[in-house]
Amino acid sequence: MIETLKTYFAQQRDQHIEELKDLLRIPSVSAVAEHQPDMIRCAEWVAAALNQAGLEHVEIMPTAGHPVVYADWLHAPGKPTVLVYGHYDVQPAEPLELWSTPPFEPVIQDNKLFARGSTDDKGQVMLYVKAVEAFLRTQGSLPVNLKFCLEGEEEIASKNLPPFVEAQAEKLQADVIVLSDTQMQALGKPALMYGLRGLAAFEITVEGANSDLHSGLFGGAVQNPIHALTKLLSSFHDENGHVAVEGFYDRVIELSEKERESFKQVAPDPDKIKKDLQVDSLYGEKGFTFYEQTTSRPTLEITSVSGGFQGEGIKPIIPNRASAKIACRLVAAQVPDEIMDAVEAHIHANTPPGVTIQLDRQLRGNPFITPIDEPVMVAAASAYEETFGVFPVYTRSGGSVPIIEVFGRVLDAPVVLLGFGVPGENLHAPNEHFHLENWDNGLETISRFWLKLGATDK
Known part of the structure; x- marks a missing residue:
């Protein structure tokens, strides 16, 4: 036929x-x-x-x-x-x-x-x-x-x-x-x-005092929302590139040996990637190749950070607000809202004193x-x-x-x-x-x- x-x-x-x-x-x-x-x-x-x-x-x-x-x-x-x-x-x-x-x-x-x-x-x-x-x-x-x-x-x-x-x-x-x-x-x-991969994207907002403060009068005595935010953001990963949020990997289906062998046939050359990107080294979750990291492993990426005076010159204040946007790429069988629940629990467990933090859930894709x-x-x-x-x-x-x-x-x-x-x-x-x-x-x-x-x- x-x-x-x-x-x-x-x-x-x-x-x-x-x-x-x-x-x-x-x-x-x-x-x-x-x-x-x-x-x-x-x-x-x-x-x-x-x-x-x-x-x-x-x-x-x-x-x-x-x-x-x-x-x-x-x-x-x-x-x-x-x-x-x-x-x-x-x-x-x-x-x-x-x-x-x-x-x-x-x-x-x-x-x-x-x-x-x-x-x-x-x-x-x-x-x-x-x-x-x-x-x-x-x-x-x-x-x-x-x-x-x-x-x-x-x-x-x-x-x-x-x-x-x-x-x-x-x-x-x-x-x-x-x-x-x-x-x-x-x-x-x-x-x-x-x-x-799926997607879970959200914005974190950190609020401190009820207005921007003079850094000479209050600096060193009142929590700076940008300091608090950067400390929180640094807690999301450990030194090996793993996401340090409890439960983040619970549903991840690990690759089989057959899959890993097949990936070797299509994996790009890491040295070429470094050359193309003009970086001296790559970074990622230890124990996985570049191709595995970018296709079969979940990630948590900070996509933007903002806070304080953004105009020309320096305005010596303690800002009352700072924010960051985050996008997580998910793999089977992770669930976007479960991941955001875990991130929110991590935030509450790691919130520095003197600020309040909110998480605004924005994008979901399984x-x-x-x-x-x-x-x-x-x-x-x-x-x-x-x-x-x-x-x-x-x-x-x-x-x-x-x-x-x-x-x-x-x-x-x-x-x-x-x-x-x-x-x-x-x-x-x-x-x-x-x-x-x-x-x-x-x-x-x-x-x-x-x-x-x-x-x-x-």
């Missing part, structure tokens, strides 16, 4: 690429109000493409912001249901003068398709649409049940998608969620990203992980290997994409990040492009993945 599908993809390649170009011509910039008509036009284009591919129950569903495009095909009784997530919005194209070709006039050069959205994420979304078309045109059916949920706000933090998923949980229910909005290690070297031995991950790895001829490396990201965790938690299903982007494709930057080699490989990998899922009963 896979050979029949590959033949279809080859025969229809030029037509499929032209259709992708049509999609890329729509400037669906979600962040800019003047592009609101383009967002509607793009949603309508995507809905028509899903319908043309043979999907059913195609809907453009409203949210408090840009709409979600839904479609399904549910005629594989007893087989798993796959929910495909992606986004049709794109980043602004500015600065326009840095583009070699106009951002919304797609061109192919050196087997690369240049246009805003080509790799992030229209090109990768269209892989799934064309895979559906190929199965239905050549086989008359799909090996699995399929649902599509394509949003228009990913580039503005998906602020309206979580409540949409909560409200439409029954409609979106699936056995596995898959998305292609991530990168491989390099051309010809696939990678399965299976974990993302971490995400799909274990690499999960059956759907095994199937994805096998599909990559059969297409590319090499087994994928397993990677984690140090960043956070909260909506992925929302899907997994609300729908209670594993998430597979089946990415076909390549480092250096300039997503979010001028001259964004998509390697068309991965258009071909992506279609085959997705098809193999669905066939493997369809070979097992639900």
Whole structure:
């Protein structure tokens, strides 16, 4: 069957690429109000493409912001249901003068398709649409049940998608969620990203006397909020780089040896990092490599400190207020509010005399992980290997994409990040492009993945 599908993809390649170009011509910039008509036009284009591919129950569903495009095909009784997530919005194209070709006039050069959205994420979304078309045109059916949920706000933090998923949980229910909005290690070297860090961010405010005080009259006799704050901040880490907040690591899932070995294949060179950053040494939690520290370990970073007179010159006062902002990156299975509870308890236990301290909780995002031995991950790895001829490396990201965790938690299903982007494709930057080699490989990998899922009963 896979050979029949590959033949279809080859025969229809030029037509499929032209259709992708049509999609890329729509400037669906979600962040800019003047592009609101383009967002509607793009949603309508995507809905028509899903319908043309043979999907059913195609809907453009409203949210408090840009709409979600839904479609399904549910005629594989007893087989798993796959929910495909992606986004049709794109980043602004500015600065326009840095583009070699106009951002919304797609061109192919050196087997690369240049246009805003080509790799992030229209090109990768269209892989799934064309895979559906190929199965239905050549086989008359799909090996699995399929649902599509394509949003228009990913580039503005998906602020309206979580409540949409909560409200439409029954409609979106699936056995596995898959998305292609991530990168491989390099051309010809696939990678399965299976974990993302979460986020807990808050502001600490220290207050002392009821007003700023003359440092000559009160200095040395009244607590200085900046002194108190710096003492508190220094208590958050020990000399080995560990976070010294009681309970901070309680829920952390330690890396397996298989994971640590896989990380060695993708870990960057620490000496190159030092050279690139122009620092003479790196700093971090002892006992872990740079890659482990930045992807699989939780952190507590002080992102800003303020207090006292900030103008030119020196104003000799004891300020009555000081503050600091902190961002914690979390890993599975840490819970943001539990971490902030632990930090708040640490603050109360370490508050110097003469000041009061408050913690204002501001940002929360749960971490995400799909274990690499999960059956759907095994199937994805096998599909990559059969297409590319090499087994994928397993990677984690140090960043956070909260909506992925929302899907997994609300729908209670594993998430597979089946990415076909390549480092250096300039997503979010001028001259964004998509390697068309991965258009071909992506279609085959997705098809193999669905066939493997369809070979097992639900």
